[in-house]
Amino acid sequence: MSVQDRVFAAFREALDVEDGIDRSRLVYRDYAEWTSIGHMTLVAALETEFDTMLDTNDILAMSSFDKAVEIMTRYAAN
C-alpha cells in the first residue's frame, strides 16, 4: 500500500472520511470533522498506521491531506 493510501486509511478511521471524497477538501478546521480533537485522533491513527511517534512540529504543521502525506513520507522512509 502506498504512503498516500496508508494516510488516507488513517483519515478514514479517525475522521469518518468517505472513500470517494475529493482529498483536496481535507483541510484542518475546514473539513467538519477535522477539529482540534479530531486532529489528535488523526495523529493517533497515523502513529498506529506507521508505528511511529510524530514530532510536535509535524503535528502542528499537518494542515491538509497533502501535507500529511508529505510528512508521513518522511516517517515511512525511516
Next chain:
Amino acid sequence: MPPIDLSGRVALVTGASRGIGLAIAHRFAAAGATVLLNAREIGEESLGTFAEDEAQRIRILPGDVGRPDTARDIVRTVFSSSGRLDILVNNAGIMRTGLIGMISDVDVAEVLDTNLASVIHMTQSAARLMARTGGSIVNVSSVVGVKGAAGQLVYAASKAGIVGATLAASKELAPKGIRVNAVAPGYIKTDMTSQLGDEARTQALEAISLGRPGSVDDVADAVLFLASDMSRYVTGQILGVDGGMII
C-alpha cells in the same frame, strides 16, 4: 489486601537518581514493572540499588526533561525500546529558596523549567503513546504548591502550576483512558529539604499533625497506589502526603 502487581507494565520515572524518585522506582520494580529511570545525571551505578531480578527490568534514560527536545527524545526511546508506556511519574524537581526581591533570573528559569515545564513537555509526548493502551500519570507537586510558603515564591509557583496541569490534563485525557493525579508531599526527609535552614526545619516539624517528618517511602506508597489499578476510578486528584501538615 492483595499486593499491587505491575507485571507487564512499563513505567517511566523522572528525577529518579535519588530521593523520592528513586524510592518510587524501587516500589515499581518490586511490584514487577519494567522501570525506566530518568535524571539529568544518572548512570548504570543506579542499578546497584535494586535487587538482581529487579535490575534486569530497569533501564537508564539520562537527560534534562525541562528541555522539550530531550523530553520528546526520551519518550521516543521508550516507544522504540518498549512500544508502550503505562505509567509516567513526573517527579523531576529542584528547590531554590529566596526572599522576594532576591531571586535571580537564572533561578526563576531553572526552577520553572525543571519543575513545571518538564511536566508539560513529558505529558505532551507521553500522552500520545499512552493513548494506545490507557495509563496513569502521577505528578509530584508539593504542599507549598497548594498552601504557599514564605521564601519559596518560585518553587511554590512551579508546584502550583503542576496542580493546574494535573487538573487540566485529567479532563482532557480521561476519554483516552489516561488518569492524571498528583501527590503533594509535605516535609519529607530528602537531600533537597536538607537545604532548609534550622528555623524552617523546626517550623515545618511543628506544623505536622502526625508529629514526624515524612519519608520517601511514604510518598512512594501513595504514588504506587495512584499508578496502579487500585486507583482505577481516581483521576484529577491532588493527594496530600503531608502527615496532616498545617501551614
